[in-house]
Amino acid sequence: MQSNNTKQKTAISPTRADNYPEWYQQVIKAAELAEVSPVRGCMIIKPWGYALWENIQRILDEQFKATGHKNLYFPLFIPMSFLQKEAEHIKGFAKECAVVTHHRLVTNAEGRLEPASPLEDPYIIRPTSETIIGEAFSRWIQSYRDLPLLVNQWANIVRWELRTRLFLRTTEFLWQEGHTAHATAQEAQAETMQMLDIYARFADEYMAMPVIKGEKTASERFPGAVNTYCIEAMMQDKKALQAGTSHFLGQTFSKAFNIKFLNAQSQEDYTWTTSWGVSTRLIGGLIMTHSDDNGLVLPPKLAPTHVVILPIIHKEELRGEIMAYCQQLAEALRRVLYAGRAVQVEIDQRDMAGGEKAWSWVKKGVPLRLEIGNKEYQNHAVFLGRRDKEYKDRVSLKKEEFLANVVTLLDDIQQCLWQRAQLFQQNNIVTINNKADFYDFFTQGEGGFAKAHWNGDAGVEAQVKSDLGVTIRCIPLEAPAAGKCIFTGEASSQAVLFAKAY
Amino acid sequence: MQSNNTKQKTAISPTRADNYPEWYQQVIKAAELAEVSPVRGCMIIKPWGYALWENIQRILDEQFKATGHKNLYFPLFIPMSFLQKEAEHIKGFAKECAVVTHHRLVTNAEGRLEPASPLEDPYIIRPTSETIIGEAFSRWIQSYRDLPLLVNQWANIVRWELRTRLFLRTTEFLWQEGHTAHATAQEAQAETMQMLDIYARFADEYMAMPVIKGEKTASERFPGAVNTYCIEAMMQDKKALQAGTSHFLGQTFSKAFNIKFLNAQSQEDYTWTTSWGVSTRLIGGLIMTHSDDNGLVLPPKLAPTHVVILPIIHKEELRGEIMAYCQQLAEALRRVLYAGRAVQVEIDQRDMAGGEKAWSWVKKGVPLRLEIGNKEYQNHAVFLGRRDKEYKDRVSLKKEEFLANVVTLLDDIQQCLWQRAQLFQQNNIVTINNKADFYDFFTQGEGGFAKAHWNGDAGVEAQVKSDLGVTIRCIPLEAPAAGKCIFTGEASSQAVLFAKAY
Numbered sequence A, B: 001m002q003s004n005n006t007k008q009k010t011a012i013s014p015t016r017a018d019n020y021p022e023w024y025q026q027v028i029k030a031a032e033l034a035e036v037s038p039v040r041g042c043m044i045i046k047p048w049g050y051a052l053w054e055n056i057q058r059i060l061d062e063q064f065k066a067t068g069h070k071n072l073y074f075p076l077f078i079p080m081s082f083l084q085k086e087a088e089h090i091k092g093f094a095k096e097c098a099v100v101t102h103h104r105l106v107t108n109a110e111g112r113l114e115p116a117s118p119l120e121d122p123y124i125i126r127p128t129s130e131t132i133i134g135e136a137f138s139r140w141i142q143s144y145r146d147l148p149l150l151v152n153q154w155a156n157i158v159r160w161e162l163r164t165r166l167f168l169r170t171t172e173f174l175w176q177e178g179h180t181a182h183a184t185a186q187e188a189q190a191e192t193m194q195m196l197d198i199y200a201r202f203a204d205e206y207m208a209m210p211v212i213k214g215e216k217t218a219s220e221r222f223p224g225a226v227n228t229y230c231i232e233a234m235m236q237d238k239k240a241l242q243a244g245t246s247h248f249l250g251q252t253f254s255k256a257f258n259i260k261f262l263n264a265q266s267q268e269d270y271t272w273t274t275s276w277g278v279s280t281r282l283i284g285g286l287i288m289t290h291s292d293d294n295g296l297v298l299p300p301k302l303a304p305t306h307v308v309i310l311p312i313i314h315k316e317e318l319r320g321e322i323m324a325y326c327q328q329l330a331e332a333l334r335r336v337l338y339a340g341r342a343v344q345v346e347i348d349q350r351d352m353a354g355g356e357k358a359w360s361w362v363k364k365g366v367p368l369r370l371e372i373g374n375k376e377y378q379n380h381a382v383f384l385g386r387r388d389k390e391y392k393d394r395v396s397l398k399k400e401e402f403l404a405n406v407v408t409l410l411d412d413i414q415q416c417l418w419q420r421a422q423l424f425q426q427n428n429i430v431t432i433n434n435k436a437d438f439y440d441f442f443t444q445g446e447g448g449f450a451k452a453h454w455n456g457d458a459g460v461e462a463q464v465k466s467d468l469g470v471t472i473r474c475i476p477l478e479a480p481a482a483g484k485c486i487f488t489g490e491a492s493s494q495a496v497l498f499a500k501a502y
Helices: A020-030 A047-066 A087-096 A130-140 A185-205 A252-257 A281-290 A316-334 A354-364 A374-379 A399-427 A435-443 A458-468 B020-030 B047-066 B087-096 B130-140 B185-205 B252-257 B281-290 B316-334 B354-364 B374-379 B399-427 B435-443 B458-468
Strands: A034-036 A043-045 A077-079 A099-107 A113-125 A149-158 A172-182 A211-215 A227-234 A240-248 A260-262 A268-270 A272-279 A307-311 A345-347 A368-372 A381-386 A395-398 A429-431 A449-453 A471-476 A495-499 B034-036 B043-045 B077-079 B099-107 B113-125 B149-158 B172-182 B211-215 B227-234 B240-248 B260-262 B268-270 B272-279 B307-311 B345-347 B368-372 B381-386 B395-398 B429-431 B449-453 B471-476 B495-499
Touching: A020 A034, A020 A281, A020 A354, A043 A047, A047 A149, A047 A172, A047 A185, A047 A281, A077 A130, A087 B099, A099 B087, A099 B113, A113 B099, A113 B113, A130 A149, A130 A172, A130 A252, A130 A272, A149 B149, A172 A185, A185 A211, A185 A227, A185 A240, A185 A272, A211 A495, A227 A399, A227 A471, A227 A495, A240 A281, A252 A272, A272 A281, A281 A399, A307 A316, A307 A354, A316 A345, A316 A368, A316 A374, A316 A399, A354 A368, A368 A374, A368 A399, A374 A381, A374 A395, A381 A399, A395 A399, A399 A429, A435 A449, A435 A458, A458 A471, B020 B034, B020 B281, B020 B354, B043 B047, B047 B149, B047 B172, B047 B185, B047 B281, B077 B130, B130 B149, B130 B172, B130 B252, B130 B272, B172 B185, B185 B211, B185 B227, B185 B240, B185 B272, B211 B495, B227 B399, B227 B471, B227 B495, B240 B281, B252 B272, B272 B281, B281 B399, B307 B316, B307 B354, B316 B345, B316 B368, B316 B374, B316 B399, B354 B368, B368 B374, B368 B399, B374 B381, B374 B395, B381 B399, B395 B399, B399 B429, B435 B449, B435 B458, B458 B471
Parallel strands: A307 A345, A307 A368, A429 A449, B307 B345, B307 B368, B429 B449
Antiparallel strands: A034 A043, A077 A113, A099 A113, A099 B099, A149 A172, A172 A272, A211 A227, A211 A471, A227 A240, A240 A272, A260 A268, A368 A381, A381 A395, A449 A495, A471 A495, B034 B043, B077 B113, B099 B113, B149 B172, B172 B272, B211 B227, B211 B471, B227 B240, B240 B272, B260 B268, B368 B381, B381 B395, B449 B495, B471 B495
16 A cells, blocks of 8 residues: 655556545556446456456366366356245345346337347346256266266356446356266365365465465355355455355255266265356456556466567667567567466557556556667667566666566566565454454454454354444364354354455 | 168268258267257257367467457347447347346245346347447547457357257357457458458368358348358258358448547548357357268367277276376377377276277267277287278277377378368359259259359349248359349349258
8 A cells, every 4th residue: 555655646546545446446447457338237348357367267277177177058048947946046146136038129119129029937147057057967967977077167147236346246247167066975075175275276376366265154155055165365455355166065956956866886866066166356356466556467477468568769760670679579588488378478569658658558567568769779688667666666688688587577576466465464364352352453443354253153243244344254274273252252163254345 | 971772870860861950969969069958949068069169269269369359248238229229230130139127036925936126228138249349449449549449259149049959040159259440441341351261261271161252142141231241161961051250341330339530630430340250050060061970070170089098998907007008198199289289188988888988989079089908008009990981990000100190190080071071062062054943953953052143133032032942142252253144134243152051
């Protein structure tokens, strides 16, 4: 956060300190990540934002496949009767279902279009696909030989949210949903934890966003799940973001959809299922973890462009030479491998003032900027800016030295971002031992995550939520240590994490 | 087609000759590509079918990006008022729009769910996205510096079709839609043709499906387009499949959505736009171009698995050695590059009879099958079956010889499939010079594509469609040659292609 007394001019206005929610919107706008669409609560994901999503998809998809999952695709529509089969599931989603009721438009007497041809059975648009996938699993699974069944789909999802915010909560969003069926509870539980670990490692290693793995309390579970596990990240305003969930569904959906199998002893049993997902919400988490008052900051492992080359032409007669030098530099960079693929380079040839051009890439969060003018061309050099440092901290390097070190530089930025985020998280998780301190922490203090003992009672949890707008983010997976509930004085088997959340 | 007098047993029943439409369904079922879902007209794309789509996506996406297009994502929903802005567009899509009218479900007195919370302005689910993208273009484009604007999205689409068929025509389907805006008609026209060429080359080089490039007649144009260009393929029943389209939209959508720009002389003008798309329909075309009476046949460049290894264990005590041999073979194959990526190998360890197992891969269309038993293990050999040859034409090869030749084998299969399809197409395009022969061709004969002169009159075109169910597939792009219309005797500038079509 902004801590200077003398207020500097920043590329993003307001700053984080001034107005965090508005700063978030302005970072998205300045980086051209997404925008509000004319459709209520839905966003247009612009090329820079979509390229981030493609990188997230590529990496996670590889990891899903490496752990034996296959992609497939189920219909967008779900019959209302399917939702009806699982009572908890209805309760969770009925309030936010888009419903398709007609399949034609006609022009009315006033010349306006109106819906026609009503459907006998309306469809809802998938808010999640456990039901329609459960129906298929019941047909696909006959015997233990068909298990485990491990599938995933990349799809769009609709949940009619009333208060929306770009990436964090939108009526339509993009996600992946994994769905698996197993012969035993143990195997399903192991799958649930495996996928949670994949999410946590991805957040850590690629997003440079440290997360806390934990279990949700009963009141925060996915509708129909026996256990919901999550990864929780801390944003720069110290609020929590649930970044991914993995659900042990027990036999809930197997019983609702009759997903049975014959085991090796020819006995019939219900399967045990799981589901797990992450969404475009991750991009919101990425923005709020690393960005600063000059805009987006991208961890190199997810950046659509690693290096942007900015030719600076002061003398028109040198244009050809400088451009040729930039091209050679780009080609040399593209031959370097970083994090399993070629270094991604862009040469910005737009007809625009040099400073404005450089700042446009600062705001987009590109890790490395190379300004190339006459001096660089003549000295076989580059003028390098790092996005994790101040704009003015630019250095001149020999071209060969830069090429030899580009991977190290990118690794270093990735590491710096992670360390900064990790330190921030550590510094803002506070152990609290009594109720008064707890209430002070969330009303008087600067906020953060409060680690406190809780007796497991949903009423206590609801009271805290109602009093402070604070929820239990998770019961951390770390080794439990017994204590006393700070609200009731009753015994507690483990401290849990409380925070305000997105 | 089946031509033997002595009827052989085939893996797919009925055969193509017996019942082509039913054969098509059975090939899809046997290969586990897709299935009908409980949602009317929508399919479940199963892992083998989805892996094909992923390969199609990967290759086309690279080519779109290489030609300067960027991916993004627009909302699923389109306000009805947007459709209203372009009269032709409404006419084309109003009859098949899914309409979202409510955003909540409630349980009624009988305990059944029903839609609640009606929307003031219902949304349609995108049947295509020219309108919502046009609205954004009008905001994004200010000056000639913003042009050309070249974007693409991979998305799901809904068109409420009454008669559906897996992959070929489904209520929901997956596709890509490119949308571009340009400063001049010439540039937009060049873009339209560039994308048509990319589709044609993809069909030819990857799908091994030769296509004919051409222009659609006015009655077959995309609603709102000035010109629609297409690639048309010939299926094994000699019917045509429109496999991709590229539209020159002129200023239709620019005027409807006010997409204006200031040119270099500071004059305001409307942009010129294009759109172009291919869909999961391509998979239907792939199936009907190459598959035979034993099931799917995959061109190696698109096959999710190039080589399947089938361990045959007759003596349990040799299981370890044979499995180790298979693993080494798989690892050696994965080090070979084919068509820009590692050879894709699967070892099938299912507990199943050897013949049944081998035939399951025949039906899935995998290009190369390696049966590995005791003999192969001891002789450092493989027993090789090629999907483009008869099942019984298997050969024994030394392992090293196979490894040295696997790329050549795959290339050869790709080439054979293309040649077979190309020959079939050439043999079934017939030039017809009078109306009687034309009517005979489509009523008495074996069918095919008829190349005939036509005067350009929509009434004549409609009569042929009504009489024979035959449409003009395209006006081929090849050099025009004048002649006389076979229906009216009037002058014709060029022969066009007529056929029955999917």
